[in-house]
Amino acid sequence: MANTWWEIQILCESALEDSVSWRLEDFGCRGTASESKGDSCLVKGYLPIFQAQLLDLAALGLWLQQDALCIGLSSPTLTWQLIDEEDWASSWKQYWHPQEIGDRFLINPAWLPSPENYDRLVIRLDPGVAFGTGNHATTQLCLESLEMRLSQVPKSFVSKDAGQEPVIIADIGCGSGILSIGAILLGAEKVYAVDTDPLAVQSTFSNRALNEVNPERLVPAEGSVDILKKLIERPVDGIVCNILADVIIQLVPEISEISKPSTWAIFSGILVEQSTSVVEALEKHGWVVATMWKRKEWCCLNVRRT
Numbered sequence: 585m586a587n588t589w590w591e592i593q594i595l596c597e598s599a600l601e602d603s604v605s606w607r608l609e610d611f612g613c614r615g616t617a618s619e620s621k622g623d624s625c626l627v628k629g630y631l632p633i634f635q636a637q638l639l640d641l642a643a644l645g646l647w648l649q650q651d652a653l654c655i656g657l658s659s660p661t662l663t664w665q666l667i668d669e670e671d672w673a674s675s676w677k678q679y680w681h682p683q684e685i686g687d688r689f690l691i692n693p694a695w696l697p698s699p700e701n702y703d704r705l706v707i708r709l710d711p712g713v714a715f716g717t718g719n720h721a722t723t724q725l726c727l728e729s730l731e732m733r734l735s736q737v738p739k740s741f742v743s744k745d746a747g748q749e750p751v752i753i754a755d756i757g758c759g760s761g762i763l764s765i766g767a768i769l770l771g772a773e774k775v776y777a778v779d780t781d782p783l784a785v786q787s788t789f790s791n792r793a794l795n796e797v798n799p800e801r802l803v804p805a806e807g808s809v810d811i812l813k814k815l816i817e818r819p820v821d822g823i824v825c826n827i828l829a830d831v832i833i834q835l836v837p838e839i840s841e842i843s844k845p846s847t848w849a850i851f852s853g854i855l856v857e858q859s860t861s862v863v864e865a866l867e868k869h870g871w872v873v874a875t876m877w878k879r880k881e882w883c884c885l886n887v888r889r890t
């Protein structure tokens with residue numbers, strides 16, 4: 585039973601796909617995959633058996649119904665079955681393909697060779713892990729924002745010699761470590777990556793190795809801003825935080841404590857209709873919203889200190 589997984593299948597209207605995937609990931613699914621069925625969509629999520637009981641799955645069904653009702657869509661249908669690890673892994677492989685993101689990145693599944701002479705920065709990822717395969721709009725918005733923020737950073741580590749301060753970044757809610765690895769590839773000197781989920785931290789460690797990132801440059805740790813405060817040697821230059829809006833609002837006061845006047849930050853995981861309350865919390869703690877990028881029903885705030 586140790587290697588048995590729940591396969592949760594949700595048939596929903598296409599417009600609900602993103603919110604269903606998000607809900608599954610928030611529920612603890614190690615991966616989601618979706619398949620178009622005309623106007624509908626079949627979303628699958630995979631969860632280790634020990635992590636949910638039948639009652640939890642029933643509760644998930646109710647949340648999904650509420651999500652659909654809130655935006656005036658019909659109720660999705662939820663079914664589940666137990667599958668073994670092999671089926672889970674092969675199911676993932678069927679659905680997950682290399683994906684270009686923004687102007688600079690290519691996300692490559694771990695089991696495929698990295699393309700040679702490719703003019704993009706390649707992030708290799710193992711999907712049997714936490715949130716962060718690059719498929720979600722919020723992850724994409726963060727990677728694109730990092731491209732913009734780090735466009736001036738020299739590619740290699742000559743920044744110190746060039747008299748430019750090395751860039752230190754905090755990745756709060758690192759998941760698979762995708763954003764941390766992206767930031768390193770764009771030239772950040774050091775990234776502190778924290779997540780409250782120990783499996784996400786493990787996943788960041790293994791993806792760090794997979795991408796041959798120097799362990800001194802990417803430091804994963806279990807916890808949240810509390811642990812960052814202990815780890816960082818000085819206020820950070822940049823922050824990237826792709827978590828849900830209500831969690832961001834709670835974290836803003838502490839996040840402000842690890843920043844300095846020139847710190848910039850990228851916040852995502854925010855539904856467009858929740859953006860006003862996040863902006864209010866940020867402004868209350870001395871942040872100014874420079875840009876708000878939208879994709880599907882999600883938005884990403886690029887902010888700086890006042």
Ligand SMILES: C[S@@+](CC[C@H](N)C(=O)[O-])C[C@H]1O[C@@H](n2cnc3c(N)ncnc32)[C@H](O)[C@@H]1O
Pocket residue numbers: 714715716717718722723726756757758759760761762763778779780781784807808809826827828831853
């Ligand atoms: C949406 S995922 C983002 C993963 C990845 N950074 C990305 O952009 O794809 C959010 C992550 O935040 C973590 N998380 C939730 N609440 C947190 C908190 N208070 N502090 C740190 N991490 C948190 C979750 O465990 C999850 O891995």
